[in-house]
Amino acid sequence: MDTLRVNVDIEPPDNQRVRFNPPNPVMATLDEGTQDSWNFEAHDADNDQLIFYALTDGFSLTRSGMKTTVNQNDPGVLKGKLSWDAFCDIYDFTKRTNFY
8 A cells, every 4th residue: 555645735816905995984973863875885906706794793784774785796896885864763772872
């Protein structure tokens, strides 16, 4: 009996980081009864398909009056909008004071 040992080194292809527009987080304060929205874009120089999801620290976007919409999701480009309706008489904010 013989033993054959094969070592294979696989190098992943180069991959550029995704660029976001705006590049920095948006900080916003809304008064009760107002609404606002913010556009976002993500661009991938390698034209990889981008997947969007909202990650929170336990609160529900929809129960807080927030909604995300993806307007374009092509290879290398993802565009969408985050909308916030701060109607406190509709949404229960009694257990939260910070949303980040």
